Structure formats: structure tokens, C-alpha cells
Amino acid sequence: MMTGSYFVLRASERGYDRLASTGPNASYVAGHPDAFITRHSSFNFHEYQSGRAGFGKIRVFGDEVFSRPGCGYNMHPHHNFLIAAFILKGSLTHINTMGRIDVLGPGDYYLASFGSGGKHCELNLETEDMNAIYLWVVPDRLMLPPTYARSHFDADATRNRITTLIGNHQGALPIPQDLKVSRLVSDRAQTRIYLPTSPAHGVYTFVLEGKIGCDGATLERRDSIGIWDADRFTIETAAEAADVLFVETIM
Amino acid sequence: MADAGPKRLMCLGCGFLYDEKLGLPEHGIAPGTRWADLPDDWVCPDCGTPKSRFEMVAIPYAGETPDPGVAVAERL
Numbered sequence: 001m002m003t004g005s006y007f008v009l010r011a012s013e014r015g016y017d018r019l020a021s022t023g024p025n026a027s028y029v030a031g032h033p034d035a036f037i038t039r040h041s042s043f044n045f046h047e048y049q050s051g052r053a054g055f056g057k058i059r060v061f062g063d064e065v066f067s068r069p070g071c072g073y074n075m076h077p078h079h080n081f082l083i084a085a086f087i088l089k090g091s092l093t094h095i096n097t098m099g100r101i102d103v104l105g106p107g108d109y110y111l112a113s114f115g116s117g118g119k120h121c122e123l124n125l126e127t128e129d130m131n132a133i134y135l136w137v138v139p140d141r142l143m144l145p146p147t148y149a150r151s152h153f154d155a156d157a158t159r160n161r162i163t164t165l166i167g168n169h170q171g172a173l174p175i176p177q178d179l180k181v182s183r184l185v186s187d188r189a190q191t192r193i194y195l196p197t198s199p200a201h202g203v204y205t206f207v208l209e210g211k212i213g214c215d216g217a218t219l220e221r222r223d224s225i226g227i228w229d230a231d232r233f234t235i236e237t238a239a240e241a242a243d244v245l246f247v248e249t250i251m
Numbered sequence: 252m253a254d255a256g257p258k259r260l261m262c263l264g265c266g267f268l269y270d271e272k273l274g275l276p277e278h279g280i281a282p283g284t285r286w287a288d289l290p291d292d293w294v295c296p297d298c299g300t301p302k303s304r305f306e307m308v309a310i311p312y313a314g315e316t317p318d319p320g321v322a323v324a325e326r327l
Binding site for chain 2: 076078080081114115138140141142143145
């Protein structure tokens with residue numbers, strides 16, 4: 001039974017944009033002439049959607065696909081936001097003014113803290129589609145020195161364990177906010193109890209692949225649930241493979 | 252709506268910060284200019300996001316002790 005408060009967001013209920021590299025977005029969207037970005041937004045990204053404005057410190061949770069060579073976002077500025085990308089498929093070339101050119105593949109992720117200002121460019125230079133989750137988080141301090149770090153999630157080494165990718169945890173990338181990101185790749189029928197750090201923390205649970213139960217709600221691929229004011233909730237997996245991302249945030 | 256203290260607002264398109272205390276002198280906005288006094292058609296100088304898509308934040312600067320004078324409001 002569900003305790004606390006929650007919302008369920010089905011995959012099809014998310015905001016949807018298709019941004020072509022020609023026309024009004026030609027300077028914003030990279031790739032030419034037939035590249036396009038498809039973006040499913042869980043929250044009220046920019047002006048494109050009329051859903052929830054965010055969840056705790058999360059403002060953007062975008063499930064994005066860059067299609068056709070060169071597709072992506074041209075170099076553009078940011079301040080303050082903490083932006084993470086989790087690459088699910090294909091290859092992402094990331095360039096930033098913190099001095100990095102990185103190529104990231106499936107399992108790789110980065111966290112950029114734009115603080116006092118920086119720019120970045122996100123590109124798919126391959127013919128295969130690139131799919132990544134983009135997460136934007138409000139920082140706990142303004143105008144921090146900009147930083148960038150990358151890491152890798154090893155699904156085989158962590159199978160059937162909820163593993164912290166970002167947060168105050170050994171082996172995870174530190175983040176200047178009371179927030180952590182975890183991931184579970186499961187191939188075993190099991191019921192787990194997720195214990196948030198405190199009842200003041202909410203958890204946004206997003207199913208990357210497969211199907212799970214969450215406190216009795218059935219979530220399929222790219223469905224999600226936000227739970228808050230709860231001291232625990234359950235995650236039920238089956239023998240079929242499931243891949244789940246958790247973003248726990250102070251509310 | 253509490254209206255005391257200088258407000259800080261963050262652009263939801265890119266993270267650009269407008270601080271009422273500082274204004275944006277390089278964009279012709281004097282220090283102390285209230286958010287409410289910026290024109291409705293004002294947009295983020297970095298990314299063009301409209302004024303309505305800024306969020307009021309009560310976040311300290313790096314190295315700053317939280318200022319009790321900063322309006323504590325999560326949302327506009």
C-alpha cells in the first residue's frame with residue numbers, strides 16, 4: 001500500500017518535442033540537414049510543456065534522442081544548474097568550457113556544475129541514434145566555480161544492487177545539493193525496500209527498461225513515479241531484466 | 252506575498268541569475284532594480300527565455316552565509 005504522497009507519470013503523458021536542425025531551431029540544434037532531437041520531458045521543461053514544474057530540486061528530466069550524424073545542441077551558455085547526462089545508447093561527444101572534450105558511451109555519465117558560468121555542446125557524431133537522460137538540478141549555492149566530472153555505471157558488477165551514481169557516497173560523483181542518483185539493473189524476482197534518507201526527501205523513480213512494481217503501482221518502460229512524505233517504499237522486480245533510475249532529492 | 256528583501260531569480264532555460272541587489276548594469280539595469288519593475292517583455296540576456304520562466308530562489312552564493320533578508324519563497 002502506498003504511504004505518503006505520490007504521482008505516477010506514464011511514458012506517454014510526458015511532454016514531447018521534436019526539434020529539427022533546420023528552421024527556427026537551426027542555430028540551437030546541431031547537425032545538418034536532416035538531424036533532429038526528440039525529447040520526452042517529465043517536468044515543465046522551458047516553455048514546452050504544461051506539466052509538473054519539477055520535483056524537489058529537479059527541474060528537468062529529459063529522455064532525449066539525437067538522430068542523424070552531428071545532431072545535438074550547439075555550444076550554449078549556462079549558469080548555476082547542475083546538469084547530468086546518463087548515456088543509454090549510442091555515443092555522445094560532450095565539449096565544455098571547463099576544458100573537456102569527452103566521448104561517452106552506454107553506462108557512462110557526467111555531472112557538470114555550471115556555477116559562475118560555462119558553455120557546453122552535446123553531439124552525436126555517429127550514424128546510430130544516441131539516447132541519454134538529461135537531469136537538471138538547482139544547486140545549493142549560487143555561482144560556484146564550474147566543474148565537470150564523468151564516471152561509469154557497470155551494470156554487470158552491480159547487478160541486482162541499487163548503486164549510487166551521484167551523491168555523497170563512496171565511488172559516486174559528489175554534487176553540491178542534497179540529492180543522489182542511483183540505478184538498479186535487475187534480473188531477479190525480488191522485493192526491495194527503498195529507505196529515503198529522511199521523510200523530507202522525495203524519490204523520483206524512472207523505469208529505463210523492463211517493468212517493476214512500486215508500492216503496488218505497475219510501471220512499464222519509461223513510466224515513472226514520484227514519492228514523498230514517505231519513510232519507505234517497495235520496489236518489486238521480476239526475473240525479466242529491468243533497469244531503473246532513482247533520483248532522491250530534498251523536497 | 253512577502254515583498255521584503257532583495258530577490259534572486261534564476262532562469263529555468265539556462266540558470267542565468269538576476270539578483271535585485273546587483274541589477275545588470277552591463278545590460279542597462281541599475282543595482283536595486285526590482286524584478287517587478289523589469290518590463291514584461293524582458294528576456295534572459297543569455298538564452299532568450301521569457302521573464303515568466305524565471306524562478307525565485309532563496310539560495311546563498313558560494314561562500315556566503317544565508318542572508319535572512321533574501322525572500323524565502325520557492326516559486327513565483
